[in-house]
Amino acid sequence: MAKGASLSGFPEWLPEERVVEQQAIDTLRRIFELNGFLGIETRAVEQGSSLLKKGETSKEIYLLSRLQEVGQENDTPVEDRLGLHFDLTVPLSRYVVENSGALTFPFKRWQIQKVWRGERPQEGRFREFIQADIDVVGNGDLPEHYEVELPLVMVNAMESLRAFGLPKATVHANNRKLSEGFYRGIGLTDIEGVLREIDKLDKIGAGEVGRLLVETCGASAEQANACLRLAELSAFTGEELTHRFDDLCNECSVDANSDAYRLAHEGLSTLAMIVDESAKIRPGSVIADLKIARGLDYYTGSVYETFLDGAESLGSICSGGRYDNLASQGSRKYPGVGLSIGLSRLVSYMLHGAHAQASRISPASVLIAVWNEEDRGDSNRIARELRARGISTDVSPKAVKLGKQIRYADHLGIPYVWFPATADAEESVKNIVTGEQLPARTVSWSPDSVYAQQTVQCGGDNH
Amino acid sequence: MAKGASLSGFPEWLPEERVVEQQAIDTLRRIFELNGFLGIETRAVEQGSSLLKKGETSKEIYLLSRLQEVGQENDTPVEDRLGLHFDLTVPLSRYVVENSGALTFPFKRWQIQKVWRGERPQEGRFREFIQADIDVVGNGDLPEHYEVELPLVMVNAMESLRAFGLPKATVHANNRKLSEGFYRGIGLTDIEGVLREIDKLDKIGAGEVGRLLVETCGASAEQANACLRLAELSAFTGEELTHRFDDLCNECSVDANSDAYRLAHEGLSTLAMIVDESAKIRPGSVIADLKIARGLDYYTGSVYETFLDGAESLGSICSGGRYDNLASQGSRKYPGVGLSIGLSRLVSYMLHGAHAQASRISPASVLIAVWNEEDRGDSNRIARELRARGISTDVSPKAVKLGKQIRYADHLGIPYVWFPATADAEESVKNIVTGEQLPARTVSWSPDSVYAQQTVQCGGDNH
The missing domain is CATH 3.40.50.800 (Anticodon-binding domain)
Structure with missing residues (x-):
């Protein structure tokens, strides 16, 4: 970071560091366009009502007020005020609904823009950073094959960033239907609650998560244990995944004729397809990892997180999933699937972890x-x-x-x-x-x- | 504009329109880098104290508050709050001071970013838009030749945008020293006041400006008339400019041995150089036009505005000037000269005035x-x-x-x-x-x- 970056959480680069960021952006754009995604840019602000609607991050909003209105801000309810977007998914769903008549569906778009999180200043947390997103949004329906193809575009994108010093990336995929089906199959009903606790596994460990499942989600010790065992499952092939999952269902007495089991297998078959198809193209790039939960509550199918070999402490650097209910217009739904790279964090790693540097400071030869x-x-x-x-x-x-x-x-x-x-x-x-x-x-x-x-x-x- | 652009003043483009904007940005970046400018990106927010310091636009700020702090915003004085930047010049001067030890001077930088103006919604006024800036900032001093070269880089940039449907652009240049020297030479002292009124010429006409000069700047009818006559001067060559200016000084009894006259001639000689050098390279691209005043109070030498042939109603599409006192660190000054293109307004013109369009919507062949x-x-x-x-x-x-x-x-x-x-x-x-x-x-x-x-x-x- 530029030495003088004087505002905690607002990274700023020296010109020679900016070259690295700019060329990383250029590289991502090139990959996205090679794959036929259309570039858009949305305004930086959204209505408070949109921002408050969805997702864990909706608590971390910067609201705007005109200087001329200082002192009267609170005459306007938060829902009617403007705020800076905290991601590019909420703006996309608004954009799609507003422009549905002018877009060709399925709408494949890339978008690389700054987002803001109105957090308390905190070591290592960015309050302004660049996200690089791809999404495909359907009108009414959206074929499942995009849940396989989109993470592979991101694998391709992250491969191309290895020239900037990034280690190999592995996408960890799961499926909400699989999780929900299993939880229901063992008799649990607070699905959102269970996902929320499972999402904490890497942070607080299995013992603590097990305790929370019992305390806050109405699970018995046995049910909590089953959830933790599901979270331990991972596989590089669809066959291995199916075997392990069915074994666990058997051990946990999930009824193979139940709706819950059928729902789980719907998710399982998509997930199996993802790991098998990706193995054909880039072996080892995508793993089925059933502990991936994703905090955001709008995902309805596949969910993805991505970790860098040897730099797992960075956390997930590219996340996303399928969302069927984020955007709608009357009874018309716009289901989507997308992934988002947290680019500023990656650039910080390139510069300080991998010592990527510009061949020269000036563009002049x-x-x-x-x-x-x-x-x-x-x-x-x-x-x-x-x-x-x-x-x-x-x-x-x-x-x-x-x-x-x-x-x-x-x-x-x-x-x-x-x-x-x-x-x-x-x-x-x-x-x-x-x-x-x-x-x-x-x-x-x-x-x-x-x-x-x-x-x-x-x-x-x-x- | 995308049909659904639902928030007045926040333009958003359809994917095929965004192609035009994106390629215009790519073109500008290419020209700036061909000319040896370094690209930087500054954070979107600045301290209120920086934003309030300088310029006419400092009244049009969006201040930020964290959602968690709603209701307590006013416990913090505006100076200590964060606000969105309203231009790229104020952030540049902060960036230069903060990173002065790490930069090579003169520091030539380009920057293409969004800026925000916290105005009341108003027909045709953007509250969020993209600016494309180039500046050169010196450490201690800055050679005058940059005042000639920078407008010519912008002429080059605007020529390259003619492929997007822009008509020919003409830069109108003036010099604050010339104006100030003349005003003092005829006995006026409220220089800022006179410049502020002269800046209104295109909007309210000579009669009204004359009246205001008398009413608010302490000018006699004769002095007001002299100011208006100066504003009528324009010339395509340094020789023509010098003749006309000296004739006017004569008629208005400006003492050719006074400090005021010497100050005016300092500005005159820079301005003459600008029109003569630019005529060698691109005849007709830069004109000396002594009515150009620029509202911003931080300019100290050359000032520029740019108009499109046949689209003068757009107003100035590329403005700037020399500022010697914007950035300083103790007794050390960082004088600069720069110009800024209001890109969103240009893109709007390209799309709707010139009917520029993408050859296709998808990047895919x-x-x-x-x-x-x-x-x-x-x-x-x-x-x-x-x-x-x-x-x-x-x-x-x-x-x-x-x-x-x-x-x-x-x-x-x-x-x-x-x-x-x-x-x-x-x-x-x-x-x-x-x-x-x-x-x-x-x-x-x-x-x-x-x-x-x-x-x-x-x-x-x-x-």
């Missing part, structure tokens, strides 16, 4: 020297001619001693310095990295390809 | 048909192989009748539909625009170059 201020026009002309050929070019700020001009290029990582012709010498260009100096003409010179573009290099062990 | 759901894996494999070659590809959402799949492609503007091999037919691809259908293989097929990328086309007369 070459600095044009200025012999004296009267001749600045010559240097500007050379710059214009190179820029017209697509070569990013800077011109020396001052006609000071040549050593000082070269130092300016060096500070910015600009690899070449161009010397305009003088009475004594023809035009030439010097590579200040290698020291090589050669005659050059603006109509034909190009930087060596390794110096043509700003790139991101990775100094970490994970590369 | 080709849709892979699906014969039946069991064979979806085949279609996905074809898509993967094409994507690996950089060809943006979508896969049919459902294995419905072929006509319906083609209609889906057609709705999204996807020009090709790929037919996987069947028992009866080899793999082929159909251009649904021309109707041509040919055998194809994933290792070698590419879309015709005209269909390779989403582009922006312009249906207006201005192209």
